[in-house]
Amino acid sequence: MSEDEELEHIKRKRLLEIQKRLLIAKTLETQKKTEEPKLPDPKEVLTQIFSEDAWKVYVTAEQQYPQVTKEVTKALITLKETGKIHSRITGEQLYWLYMQLGVRIRMETKIRILEGGELKTIADKLRGK
Numbered sequence: 001m002s003e004d005e006e007l008e009h010i011k012r013k014r015l016l017e018i019q020k021r022l023l024i025a026k027t028l029e030t031q032k033k034t035e036e037p038k039l040p041d042p043k044e045v046l047t048q049i050f051s052e053d054a055w056k057v058y059v060t061a062e063q064q065y066p067q068v069t070k071e072v073t074k075a076l077i078t079l080k081e082t083g084k085i086h087s088r089i090t091g092e093q094l095y096w097l098y099m100q101l102g103v104r105i106r107m108e109t110k111i112r113i114l115e116g117g118e119l120k121t122i123a124d125k126l127r128g129k
Contacts, residue, residue, distance in 0.1 A: 040077070042073050042074075042077055045076075045077045045080055045081075046058070046073065046076065046077075048080065049076065049080055049085055049088055049089050050088065050089055050094070051088045051089065051090050051091065052091075053090055053091025053092070054088075054089050054090055054091045054093070054094045056091060056107075057091045057094045057095050057098075057105065057107065058094060060105055060106075060107055060108075061094075061098055061103070061105045064105060064106065065098075065103050065105075068098075068101065068103050072097070072098070072101070076089075095107070113125050
């Protein structure tokens with residue numbers, strides 16, 4: 001065999017090896033995709049069980065306590081999937097859940113007074129506006 005023929009033979013061998021590796025990688029990737037059960041998006045599941053007020057509490061809790069909220073989310077999803085949650089969760093119920101866990105969520109509160117057909121804040125009321 002001449003040098004050129006040997007070089008061609010080596011190139012062909014390398015090309016076949018690379019093609020085999022690619023084929024194996026593709027088959028492994030497709031097997032993983034078919035084997036992995038598709039987990040539902042947590043936000044979609046929570047949308048099914050949260051009321052509008054519950055979302056406000058959830059977002060506030062997520063900002064203040066991200067790790068705890070992640071665990072609460074997992075627990076709520078598990079309860080929903082097992083059928084233990086039948087009705088929508090209100091903001092008060094979710095707030096109470098966090099309180100039972102020992103997590104105090106600081107919610108923004110506003111006190112308004114209806115006077116003369118318009119809502120006034122306490123500060124406006126005290127100023128006499």
